[in-house]
Amino acid sequence: MNPSPVAVNAADTNGTTMSQMQSVEKQLREMILGLEIGPGERLTERWIERRFGASRTPVRAALLRLETEGLICRDGRGWTVSPINLAELEQIAVYREAVEVAAVRLTCTLSDKSVIDDIEAMLDSCDADTPREEWHRVGMDFHIELARLSGNDFLFRAVRDAMTRLSRARWLEVRDEAALGRAWTEHHAILAAVRAGNADAAARLLSAHIIGSRDRLVTSLHNDRRGLRARGFAVVAA
Amino acid sequence: MNPSPVAVNAADTNGTTMSQMQSVEKQLREMILGLEIGPGERLTERWIERRFGASRTPVRAALLRLETEGLICRDGRGWTVSPINLAELEQIAVYREAVEVAAVRLTCTLSDKSVIDDIEAMLDSCDADTPREEWHRVGMDFHIELARLSGNDFLFRAVRDAMTRLSRARWLEVRDEAALGRAWTEHHAILAAVRAGNADAAARLLSAHIIGSRDRLVTSLHNDRRGLRARGFAVVAA
DNA sequence: GATACCACTTTGGGATACCAAGTTGGTATT
DNA sequence: AATACCAACTTGGTATCCCAAAGTGGTATC
Known part of the structure; x- marks a missing residue:
């Protein structure tokens, strides 16, 4: 620097x-x-x-x-x-849940389901050889692009901005390979529900995915707090 | 000017x-x-x-x-x-519905219901002699303050910003006295549900209130489009 | 009369100069 | 050695200046 x-x-x-x-x-x-x-x-x-x-x-x-x-x-x-703020991360998850669920419910009412394929292709572009950085980006873009499909600009921007704020924390997270695979599986399950037009199922899966991710993220950061501080990163406790 | x-x-x-x-x-x-x-x-x-x-x-x-x-x-x-954009107004209502309902559900879980009194007092500060401008402000602040009670800063800011964007349109609306009274009644009903801790009822009432308001707002502006344009106001159709 | 052209004005984007307030480091005093 | 004090520096806030580009109006030409 x-x-x-x-x-x-x-x-x-x-x-x-x-x-x-x-x-x-x-x-x-x-x-x-x-x-x-x-x-x-x-x-x-x-x-x-x-x-x-x-x-x-x-x-x-x-x-x-x-x-x-x-x-x-x-x-x-x-x-x-801005420091990493664990309390803020928890609040963002609640916010995301509200707007992403609303967006995915809208998306489920769409007649043209072919656009889902693009998102699925994006997910499938990641395999064992894909660098972590790419997994990270695709994991974020999945949520952003899914929100974009709703056609509601405010929901879309809300999701995009929330993911931007979460980005650094997710990158800091000490995430094992299993967690990446888990997210990948959950993303696919959500897409399947959307494709079937099953709004309730999509909402339930997405909600659980967001809250689950939040809990693992906050726990991971909390446990690694000392390590992060040692790297010079300000981490504000919840 | x-x-x-x-x-x-x-x-x-x-x-x-x-x-x-x-x-x-x-x-x-x-x-x-x-x-x-x-x-x-x-x-x-x-x-x-x-x-x-x-x-x-x-x-x-x-x-x-x-x-x-x-x-x-x-x-x-x-x-x-920014011109008044009818399509945007419709999208904002969907966005508001998502975040406000999430916020009010959180608020319903609060143990301390005394803060509700402050909002109720604000509503009751309006009577027949109150100028329209004040009704307008209180109508906005009701939603903003209710969201603030959730304790979630992101939901709060989302509601505040959405209401700011709606502000001009609501002020332009050719609103009869009956509509003002109707909103007042609905606001009270929502508060009662929150006070009772009935999250489902509060969510249902709030949702209906937001969507109903949107429909009346958009219809009113649409019908008065020529009048607004004559006043030099750009109104973009939905 | 229509049109192509050109000088002039206005505009936003950028660079820089200046200022008050806040830091900092050193020095003189005790 | 500890402390009070002051000068120099740094910083963000503001004002002003310059510039290229876009607009504007008039004029000469056809």
């Missing part, structure tokens, strides 16, 4: 040049989500300026946006990468 | 001076929600600078925040006050 005073002007997938603000926002978000900047770490606008070769105007705009995402928070005067 | 080049540095309830950014954000939000700036109207950073006597940095920060609230949106190059 050494400042390199080199302007990096990223380009989006269309090849068009992003604004400095978007560039800084994107890169900083990736550094935070990728734990290159640890939870609880202090941020100064000046450091970000030098690190990304941008001036303060786009840096501050990016910080404001990341604040609304909950990835950083004000620390009196100054900015801090 | 004439620019008056006078710096207005508002103060918050603590008497401490707000930053320019907060001041601009607050005042601009009030102008938008109060329909002093109509839905669909164009905004320029320069106009806001002059209007509030602030410079561009705080103005741009305020605009970024209001964008995440959905009150304004980018218009290519430039900003526009």
